[in-house]
Amino acid sequence: MPTTATMAARTDAPRMDDPNWWRQASVYQIYPRSFADSNGDGIGDLKGITAKVPYLKTLGIDAVWLSPFYPSALADGGYDVDDYRNVDPRLGTLEDFDGMAQALHDAGLKLIVDIVPNHSSDRHEWFQEALAAPKGSPARDRYVFRDGLGDNGELPPSDWVSVFGGPAWERVTEPDGAPGQWYMHIFAKEQPDLNWDNREVREDFLTTLRFWSDRGVDGFRIDVAHALTKNLEETLPSTADLEAQGEALYLEGRHPYWDRDEVHGIYAEWRKVFNEYTPPRTAVAEAWVHADRRARYASPEGLGQAFNFDLLQADFDAGQFRKTITKNLAEAEASGASSTWVFSNHDVVRHATRYGLPASEDSAGGIMAGQAGKQWLVAGGRQEDVDAELGLRRARAASLLMFALPGSAYLYQGEELGLQEVGCEIADADRQDPAFFRNKGVEIGRDGCRVPLPWTSVGSSFGFGPGGSHLPQPEWFGGSSVEAQEAEEDSTLSLYRRALALRSELQTAEALEWLETGRDDVVAFRRPNGWTSVTNFGAEPFKLPAGEVLVSSSPLEAGLLPGAATAWLQ
Structure with missing residues (x-):
């Protein structure tokens, strides 16, 4: 059994100059605003992360993945980016970023950052320039602007629906004050889609990749990697037209904006930039695509790796797990990539809660864990619906199985504490997720997995920071805190530390x-x-x-x- 001293000595893992370090790495996702607050303003920050590097090191991980830390109005938790080459002043400065990167590297940990290329914030200088510019201008060509339908352009260019609910188009007021064109936003209206047919957009992101690589970033997680390129014909198909074409639309890459073949030309250019560095910078695609099309994102000529969320969506069932693992290992071998495994992240109900939800009575005799989590959100996230003890037992078992698999294991902050999802304990007035506000009364959104971490058993924010937390923490958080679990041999934290240390020692061929x-x-x-x-x-x-x-x-x-x-x- 590895000791704490053994785990602390792993400063050479991963080997910092190994070009293949990512293939079987344990990667820990940090949602910066909810990890650790150093200055008492209730928001996690970069100095808070730096202060917790010793904790990350003893956890036994190989790399940290940092969710967006850029300047943002937080219309979508930081995924609405004002400036791709800066730090949100509420989280710190570029100097703070450099200090954090150095501290992680000194501890033998790699650093991966989120890149959000499908859309910018509506506060981005480019979009503000587009609003002030006339129709047909170069400034507007950086985004997806279209004339509206109807006699006076009063109707959106299509009936497409945003991921967050409501129309996927927003009308602008022209510089002369008249109602004008519409811009596309697959997500929130504060997230206008960029036009990747525009060469200036492509060049600017190459500059961004080099900017962060030069600051010591080792890899990139690509948000919504499958949505960048679009085919916006003069007459746009209706939602009914798209639905009528069924699965073939996706398998053949013919959807107007999801998973088009042209997107891989963008990533081939990115790969050339990644290979300018020694070792090459890595990348992993967040691409919710048909499994038959995932391999292209993970090709050596492209991003190199792509998330598979298949286990995340599987029920706690032996047959589903074995089938999913077999299939994904075969796909990874065929593409030359390594597989990725994940159970929780900032967008889904924590797996300790999902696995404690009752199975639904449907024609298949059960329901996938991911769908069960969605139904729980729609039902209002009532804690009484969760068998927390069973959910945690299953979550611990599933995570230990995952750590034994060949490929990369992705962890989400707090899962090493066995945290449950925070459900209806968050009042409507305290919620922040746009999914809640745009679908109010339908689901409670993703705030429950983004509640700041409990570090101590007591205190106004359980050690998160001296000034409270930006999302309310439930009373039961103290019993799940790092402090409460540190000395407990059978705690979930101790299990993760033992397992991750062993994983690093035992990993061999994939x-x-x-x-x-x-x-x-x-x-x-x-x-x-x-x-x-x-x-x-x-x-x-x-x-x-x-x-x-x-x-x-x-x-x-x-x-x-x-x-x-x-x-x-x-």
Whole structure:
């Protein structure tokens, strides 16, 4: 069993000059505004992250992924970017960024940052210039402006709906005060879509990639990587037209703005920039696309890696897990990439809560965990609907299984504490997510996974900062805090530390061998060096094969692996 001293000594992991460090890395996502607040203004900041580097190091991760920290009005949690080459003054300065990057590198940790290329903020200087410029101007050509329909252009160019609800078009007032053109926004109206047919847009993002790479950034997570290029014909198809074409529209890359083939020309240019550096900068695509089209985003000529969210959407079910893992490992091998695994992030209900939700009665006999989380949000996020104990047991088991898989493991801040989603405890007046305001009465939004972390058992913000927190924390957070779990050998934090340290020591070739268990509800596989992972998805205990038990997500019962548990053996 690795000791704390062993984990602290891992300052050389990942090897900082290894061009393949990302292939089996453990990457920890930080949502900066909710991680740690150094100055007491209730908002997490870069100095707060720097102060917690020792914690990140002892956790046993290989890299930190930083969600947007750029100047922003926070119309969408920082994904509405005012300036791609600066730091939000509420979070710090460029000098603070440099200090944080240096502290992470000194601890042997890589740094990945979010890039948001599909849209800017409506406060971006380019968009303000476009509003002040006439129709057909070069300033407007950087965005997607169209004339409206109707006798006087009073109707939007199409009936397309924004991801956040409502029309995907917003009408502007022309410089002379008259009602004017419409601009496209797949997301919030404060997030106008950029025109990637415009060469100036492409060149500016190449400049941005170099700007952050020169400051020590090791890689990039590409937000909505599948939406940049668009085909906006003179007559736009209606939503009904698009729905009538079904899955073929997506499989053939013919959707007007989702997953068009032309987007890969952009990423080929980005790859040339990444390869200017030693080691090459890495990238991972957030691309919610058909599985048959994901590989192109992960190609060596493109971004190199793409998120798969298949396990995130799978129920806690042995058959679903085995099928999903097999399929994604085959896809990764075919593309030359490594697979990615993720259960939680800033956009979804935390998996300790999803796995505690009751299964729905439907024609398939169950429901995927991701869909269960969505239904829980729509129902108002009531804590009484969650079996928190079962959810945490399953979450621990699933995470330990994930850490045993070949490929990159992506963690979201707070999952190492076993945090539950904060549901209806957040009052409507305190919510911030645009999804809540645009779909009010339909779902409560994503604020529940973005509540600031609890570091101490008591205090006005449980150690997040001396001035409270920008989202309210529930009373039960103290019992899940870092302080409460530090000395507990069986805590979720201790489990993550043991597992991540072992993962770094044991990872070898990117392969696994499935093992027969004699039970449909038990999944087992062996990695090339004899390291074995066994997960019991059922309720009845399972007799483990012979070997030394390295770590288990729940205590063994008379040598048997209990239900909803994973164990590693060697």
